[in-house]
Amino acid sequence: NAGVTQTPKFQVLKTGQSMTLQCAQDMNHNSMYWYRQDPGMGLRLIYYSASEGTTDKGEVPNGYNVSRLNKREFSLRLESAAPSQTSVYFCASSEAPGGPYGYTFGSGTRLTVV
Amino acid sequence: AQSVTQPDIHITVSEGASLELRCNYSYGATPYLFWYVQSPGQGLQLLLKYFSGDTLVQGIKGFEAEFKRSQSSFNLRKPSVHWSDAAEYFCAVGALGGSYIPTFGRGTSLIVHP
Numbered sequence: 001n002a003g004v005t006q007t008p009k010f011q012v013l014k015t016g017q018s019m020t021l022q023c024a025q026d027m028n029h030n031s032m033y034w035y036r037q038d039p040g041m042g043l044r045l046i047y048y049s050a051s052e053g054t055t056d057k058g059e060v061p062n063g064y065n066v067s068r069l070n071k072r073e074f075s076l077r078l079e080s081a082a083p084s085q086t087s088v089y090f091c092a093s094s095e096a097p098g099g100p101y102g103y104t105f106g107s108g109t110r111l112t113v114v
Numbered sequence: 115a116q117s118v119t120q121p122d123i124h125i126t127v128s129e130g131a132s133l134e135l136r137c138n139y140s141y142g143a144t145p146y147l148f149w150y151v152q153s154p155g156q157g158l159q160l161l162l163k164y165f166s167g168d169t170l171v172q173g174i175k176g177f178e179a180e181f182k183r184s185q186s187s188f189n190l191r192k193p194s195v196h197w198s199d200a201a202e203y204f205c206a207v208g209a210l211g212g213s214y215i216p217t218f219g220r221g222t223s224l225i226v227h228p
Contacts, residue, residue, distance in 0.1 A: 105157035
């Protein structure tokens with residue numbers, strides 16, 4: 001099915017461990033995003049990539065890095081995981097960051113840091 | 115910068131009753147407005163969007179929303195709720211310009227009683 005695919009779906013990390021969350025879209029979208037969702041906080045933007053070759057910080061970038069590998073793929077890396085990074089992470093894509101374009105979301109990665 | 119408020123954290127309705135979820139935004143010009151739905155354990159799915167023209171927009175799953183500039187509102191409605199509509203609903207507001215990423219509200223959780 002066309003859309004946004006995230007891997008893994010679930011992950012448990014120990015404090016200080018590193019990991020990379022993978023995201024791929026097959027809709028030929030230019031822009032991709034990483035959000036985190038915490039209870040009562042809604043969605044908060046971590047990083048985004050307006051187009052291939054560019055990345056920018058969002059609202060909560062500290063502790064994360066991203067790579068726009070190609071037009072399809074956008075990964076999120078936690079270099080040294082902390083319990084505060086326990087969250088559900090969503091990748092999304094769209095034609096462009098702004099304007100009348102809706103976002104297509106993946107099904108999420110539920111990350112627990114112990 | 116734009117902002118969005120969803121005043122209701124939780125809404126409880128009986129199956130078959132009508133539904134209205136509130137969304138208020140702040141933006142100096144005509145915004146782009148979106149409603150998304152998130153079923154448990156899933157990512158967000160676009161329900162409908164408004165960016166120009168008729169202020170009453172129809173979406174998927176029988177939902178509609180009305181843009182009221184005078185009230186800075188974009189409320190989501192459904193005439194008869196089904197148990198499968200139980201989910202989290204997010205309003206988002208975007209601005210003109212390709213680099214303006216939409217701002218999401220904190221969400222309204224819809225509970226449907228049989």
